[in-house]
Every structure is written in structure tokens, then in C-alpha cells.
């Protein structure tokens with residue numbers, strides 16, 4: 001199988017099995033195609049479980065769901081609403097600050113990697129998520145799951161998510177970019193887990209470098 005056919009097979013297989021995985025919180029929010037909400041929910045989601053992110057996002061958007069209203073929330077009130085997410089104090093400060101900047105820019109979220117990275121608290125993963133799920137642009141958000149799965153499959157041999165993103169941008173045909181994050185995150189959370197991957201349930205064993213290596217010993 002050529003590398004492209006291999007990638008096409010893996011993505012097609014994961015799409016077929018998608019219903020067996022739990023959908024992450026951001027996928028739901030992303031359906032609205034609202035870059036501001038995608039950005040805020042992504043900040044809330046960092047180092048936080050999907051269920052908590054979904055619950056807190058919902059509570060926050062009931063009180064305020066646009067840059068002006070969130071920028072004007074008293075810090076104490078915002079912190080109290082988002083308290084269940086990890087690092088809520090830092091996140092409250094950052095969310096207010098970025099909301100103020102975005103409101104000052106006619107409520108427009110930057111739609112470039114550079115523009116997004118200029119907002120304090122936004123890294124490449126968050127920026128890619130906003131570009132893909134908020135603006136429907138091409139990008140490859142790489143978190144710990146996408147990084148791990150790409151390396152286990154043998155698509156990349158990289159040490160950091162940043163290097164994985166650069167390598168995936170080089171080797172993966174653009175038509176697969178939009179699907180990759182969603183599929184690999186769900187797959188990584190539910191099957192290809194960090195500590196004990198459920199290889200016995202995995203439809204990709206024949207295409208997995210890690211599995212072949214593990215079963216050779």
C-alpha cells in the first residue's frame with residue numbers, strides 16, 4: 001500500500017467506526033461555526049475533561065456569549081462560572097483580556113495563525129482549532145492524542161506536537177486535514193489510550209507500527 005492509500009484507509013476506517021467513540025465537547029460547539037465561541041471553549045478545554053468543558057461552556061454562554069459581554073463580566077463572577085475547569089483563575093483573566101481585544105477589533109476573531117498567536121494564552125493547537133472549526137479553514141490541530149496516534153501508526157517519528165504538526169502538514173494530503181483532529185482525538189481518548197491502548201478492539205492493527213513492534217517481541 002502506498003503512503004497515501006494507507007492514510008486514506010486509516011481515515012476511512014476511523015470515520016466508519018466514529019459512532020463507537022464519544023464525541024468531544026468542541027465538536028458540538030464547532031457545529032455553530034462561531035469562531036469566538038470555539039476560541040473561548042478551546043481555552044476552557046485545556047487540561048480539562050470534555051464533559052466539564054461542555055458543561056462550563058453552556059453555563060458561561062447562558063450568562064454571556066459575545067466578546068463585549070464577557071469582557072464586561074466582573075472577574076470574580078467569570079471565575080466563579082468557570083471554576084470547574086482546571087486553571088480557572090488564569091483562564092478567566094486570559095478570556096477577559098482576549099474578549100476585550102476582540103471587541104476592540106469590531107468583534108472579529110483573528111482568522112490567521114499569526115493573529116491568533118498574538119492573543120495571550122493562544123498556542124498553535126488552539127489557533128489551529130479556531131481556524132479549522134471556527135472558520136472552516138485548512139489546518140491540523142495537534143494535541144497529545146493526535147501526536148501519539150500519528151507516531152504509533154508510524155506516520156511520524158516526532159518528539160513534540162509542534163513537530164508532528166509540521167510533519168503532518170508535509171505528508172498528509174490537504175483533503176484529510178479537516179477530519180484528522182476530530183477522528184484522532186476521539187480515537188485517542190477511547191481506543192488508542194496513552195497507557196493501555198485497547199489494541200484488541202482496534203481496527204487498525206495491520207496498519208500500526210507500534211502494534212507490529214509490540215507483538216514481535
Ligand code: SF4
Nearest residue numbers: 192197199202208211
Ligand atoms: S493497534 Fe493499538 S497502538 Fe496501534 S493504533 Fe490501534 S490501539 Fe493504537
